Amino acid sequence: MEPRELALRMTGFVQDMAQTSDMEESGQLIKRAMAGDSAAFDQIILRYQRRVLMTSWRLLGSREDAQDAAQEVFLRLYRHMRRFDEKRELLPWLYRLTVNVCHDLRRKLRLDAGVAFEEANHPGTEVDPAGEITRIEQRRIIEEALKTLTEKERAAVVLRDIEGLSTKDAARILGSSETTIRSQISSARVKIRKFVDRLEKRRP
Amino acid sequence: MNCAGFEKLIALHVEGDLPKRKGRAVAEHLKICEPCREFAEKLKASQALLKSLSQESVDDAVLEELRERILNRLGTATERQRFPVWRYAVGAALIVLVVLAAITVRRPSKNRVAEIPRVTSQPLATVAVGQAPALPRSSFARAAKGKRAVHRREYFQAPLTASAKPRQSAQLTVKLVTDNPNVVIYWLTD
Numbered sequence: 001m002e003p004r005e006l007a008l009r010m011t012g013f014v015q016d017m018a019q020t021s022d023m024e025e026s027g028q029l030i031k032r033a034m035a036g037d038s039a040a041f042d043q044i045i046l047r048y049q050r051r052v053l054m055t056s057w058r059l060l061g062s063r064e065d066a067q068d069a070a071q072e073v074f075l076r077l078y079r080h081m082r083r084f085d086e087k088r089e090l091l092p093w094l095y096r097l098t099v100n101v102c103h104d105l106r107r108k109l110r111l112d113a114g115v116a117f118e119e120a121n122h123p124g125t126e127v128d129p130a131g132e133i134t135r136i137e138q139r140r141i142i143e144e145a146l147k148t149l150t151e152k153e154r155a156a157v158v159l160r161d162i163e164g165l166s167t168k169d170a171a172r173i174l175g176s177s178e179t180t181i182r183s184q185i186s187s188a189r190v191k192i193r194k195f196v197d198r199l200e201k202r203r204p
Numbered sequence: 205m206n207c208a209g210f211e212k213l214i215a216l217h218v219e220g221d222l223p224k225r226k227g228r229a230v231a232e233h234l235k236i237c238e239p240c241r242e243f244a245e246k247l248k249a250s251q252a253l254l255k256s257l258s259q260e261s262v263d264d265a266v267l268e269e270l271r272e273r274i275l276n277r278l279g280t281a282t283e284r285q286r287f288p289v290w291r292y293a294v295g296a297a298l299i300v301l302v303v304l305a306a307i308t309v310r311r312p313s314k315n316r317v318a319e320i321p322r323v324t325s326q327p328l329a330t331v332a333v334g335q336a337p338a339l340p341r342s343s344f345a346r347a348a349k350g351k352r353a354v355h356r357r358e359y360f361q362a363p364l365t366a367s368a369k370p371r372q373s374a375q376l377t378v379k380l381v382t383d384n385p386n387v388v389i390y391w392l393t394d
Contacts (some may be wrong), residue, residue: 054260067269102350139260142257185216189251194214
């Protein structure tokens with residue numbers, strides 16, 4: 001066996017082990033939380049809040065809304081944790097909750113999927129004297145590009161490209177087929193690229 | 205397929221999301237098409253930026269604030285769960301029921317006492333055997349003639365007919381006269 005292949009297999013093995021351990025731990029935490037152990041639920045919050053908050057942020061495009069969404073995700077988790085199947089992982093369920101909560105919040109806030117890019121939305125955008133786009137600005141551009149996507153495209157690309165899930169997992173979380181998700185992802189990537197191109201052309 | 209048709213395939217190809225056969229076809233196209241190759245390079249750059257968002261961190265203070273908010277809300281929710289509103293409603297309803305029951309039990313006893321006419325100290329008693337007085341057509345008399353009275357009589361007579369020759373039944377009538385001339389009480393027995 002090639003050393004590279006062996007390393008890959010070892011990495012996969014370690015990842016599988018970590019995943020199993022994570023699954024067992026979250027299952028135990030949920031079990032304890034259901035029994036009324038508030039410390040166990042606090043552990044769940046500590047473990048997943050960063051990911052839930054960041055995903056909400058990407059999906060909604062606003063930190064304040066993301067905080068509201070993340071709060072609602074954990075409240076829903078608390079209310080419905082009896083439905084949780086211990087044999088499954090908690091994270092995909094949390095992602096699904098996050099996507100649903102963000103969808104509800106967007107509808108509530110009447111956020112339009114096709115928000116146009118505005119220079120005013122870039123208070124922190126800085127261009128260095130050489131005319132090169134700084135890394136911070138590039139990230140901000142990508143964030144704005146995300147806002148030009150439809151809600152479904154955004155959810156697909158956030159889960160696949162930012163959260164690093166497989167197309168299969170993203171499809172399962174979003175309740176769509178892999179083909180649909182692949183189509184949404186490719187469309188989103190092209191839109192993002194073209195958005196960046198348009199901005200670059202507008203630069204002096 | 206023209207280059208525009210390749211755009212979406214390239215977007216999947218740069219991340220290895222295409223099946224092998226399609227991936228090979230796109231790779232072949234990229235070898236011969238300069239604009240598509242350029243587009244693929246640009247896509248790789250924007251994808252790198254997109255992925256870099258996952259490295260962004262959030263202040264611990266923000267996370268702490270979020271955790272506090274969640275725990276506060278959960279605390280309120282748990283309190284509500286521990287003492288749900290419906291329990292207060294049920295408690296209040298029970299108290300009202302008990303009070304109503306107490307009032308209802310007391311009230312009829314008072315009324316009955318008030319309604320019973322006073323009987324004279326020495327009531328006139330008429331005993332007649334085998335003959336009933338001509339009763340006024342009151343509800344009492346109708347009831348005596350009714351089915352229930354017949355059933356009752358049969359029930360009490362049954363053991364007699366089984367054991368010995370039944371006696372000729374003698375009816376006892378007691379007439380109670382009260383102060384009120386309009387109120388006369390008849391007591392009929394077999």
